[in-house]
Amino acid sequence: MSRIRDKKRNAILNAACEEFANHGYAGTKIVDIANKINLPKANIYYYFESKQVLYRHVLDSFIQPLLMATAPFDHYDHPAEALTDYIKLKIEISKNHPNASKVFANEILHGAPHLPADIIEKLTQQTTRASEKLQQWIDRGLMDDIKPLHLLFSLWASTQTYADFNWQIKLHLKTERISDQDYSDATDTLIKVILKGCGVVSQVAE
Amino acid sequence: MSRIRDKKRNAILNAACEEFANHGYAGTKIVDIANKINLPKANIYYYFESKQVLYRHVLDSFIQPLLMATAPFDHYDHPAEALTDYIKLKIEISKNHPNASKVFANEILHGAPHLPADIIEKLTQQTTRASEKLQQWIDRGLMDDIKPLHLLFSLWASTQTYADFNWQIKLHLKTERISDQDYSDATDTLIKVILKGCGVVSQVAE
DNA sequence: CTAAAACCTGACTTTTGGGTCAAGTTTTTT
DNA sequence: AAAAAACTTGACCCAAAAGTCAGGTTTTAG
Structure with a gap:
């Protein structure tokens, strides 16, 4: 066959x-x-059969993994773990699937002219779920009172940037290729700043 | 005339x-x-005379203000003030010049195929200066030991996202137009998280 | 008021790039 | 081994979009 x-x-x-x-x-x-x-x-x-169809298939080929990034918000019930894993996962995606991220970014940048409705639906659901989870943690005093959506926007952008705008990253890091060390630095910096910045209580303290 | x-x-x-x-x-x-x-x-x-030339002029028409965003790093000698003003300024730009931001983002996303060399040069200079300033503050104990470049990437992305990916922002905020209140929330959230996350010492304490 | 300069635009040409197809070759099935 | 199915591709077509231009109108300068 x-x-x-x-x-x-x-x-x-x-x-x-x-x-x-x-x-x-x-x-x-x-x-x-x-x-x-x-x-x-x-x-x-x-x-x-056509450029449109090919493009759709490209989108389909990577969209599932991209949408799965909010999984840590479902898997854990503590912001320390969830935020840490979310950042790790998102940077990992930026590192391993920069092209997928870029195609997706392009789509969003132009108002998602080709994104099928069901993808958009899933996207909002994931975000809503993550946002609600964050609010719960805030209410339980596990982290500071911060607008969950804006925190998510910031996380999304900060991690995504290592794929979408990697030209700029390379320019400023003065390198031809973003190294493993760079991705590791990015992850560490983000985790450090975000956890502390959100006043996430250490897990053992709970 | x-x-x-x-x-x-x-x-x-x-x-x-x-x-x-x-x-x-x-x-x-x-x-x-x-x-x-x-x-x-x-x-x-x-x-x-041509589409190319028109595009170049569009770039020229807004590139200076965009490059000026790092000014707070020159104007102030304390991270509390500089970071606060930088975030305010960048969100302000995203709010008032979303199209300029998008054109620029598109350019970077695709590897800056049309950006003239002198613009790129200025871009790196600004970033280098801001980065050095941050390092000085870190050395003087005014903030935590954080990789300055990665902090800048995060700030850049987090503020830029309100212009570049405003489709997504609107989708999740369930609004037709990002309101003044939303921009204000974004600014406040970012300032709060970043200053605290970087362990920026309060200015009066100095 | 008039001549020159600047401005305007409908109708046109050229280029680009998506898409087709007929006539093949290769692979699979029986 | 032969028929069917799957695959390949050079040459072509065509619509869309970039770009041109001649002959007009309006504005400005003297």
Whole structure:
């Protein structure tokens, strides 16, 4: 049974993701995706009926993991653990899936013109849940009285930036590639500042 | 002397900025910019010789204020004041110039393909200066030992997000327009979390 | 008032890039 | 081994969007 299909489709999706990440939807040419993996353009159209459809498949291919990032807010019942893990997870995603993050960022930046409604629905649900969890912790005195949504916006942006705006990060770190050490520094700095900044009580103290 | 020129060029630059912000460079059509201000397309070409040139002028028209955001790091010699003012200023910019911020964000997101070298140079200088200032304050014990660059990345991202990703902000705040109250909440939350998170000593205590 | 300069624009050309297709080759199935 | 199915691709088509221009109108300078 043809495994060629799966293999090729995957190669195309990967190349497409990179192109869409670097040039946006409108700025991406099918022929560039094709060239990147040494295929004639027509071959792309054998596997994906249109640019729109290809883009949708790219979105689908990574959207689930991205939406899963708020999981720590469900898994733990203490802000120290949850915030720590959330930051770690989000930085990890920025490190390992920068292109996916960029495509997603592009989408949001332009008002989500291609995001299917069910994805948007899930996005709001995740955020609402995380926000409610934070409010509970605030009410229980486990952290300072801080607007949960604004904290989430800040966390989201601060972690996302290592993928979305990695050009700038590299520029200022004066490096060609953001190193493991840099990601580690980013994670540590964020965890330190956010936990202390939110007045999260140490877990053992509970 | 013809003031028509200045007036029209300005109207075009504004319309162009909004279009470029919402659709990116490649996704923006000259005819849409023209329609937005009820001009025939050819009129745009009377004032700007090409799409590229128009885009450059849009960048030039707002880049100076954006680069000025780090001024508080030069004006003050204490992290409490400097960080507070920087956050206020950046949120103010996100509030008042969301389109400029978006165009800039798009540029960075895609690896700054159109940013002139001198702008990039200024950008790194500003960041370096702010970073050095932070390090001095850390050395003088005015705040915790935190990686200055990563703190700056976080601040930049957290404030920028209210312009760049305002679609998402609106979605989660369940509002059509981010209100003054929301911007105020954002500013307060950020100042509170960051100052405390960085262990910035209160100014009077010095 | 008039000539020059600046401005305006409908109709046009050119370029770009998404999408198609017919005529192949390769792989799979029986 | 032969038929069917899956895959491949060069050459093409076409719509959209960038860009041009000739011949007009309006504004400005003297």
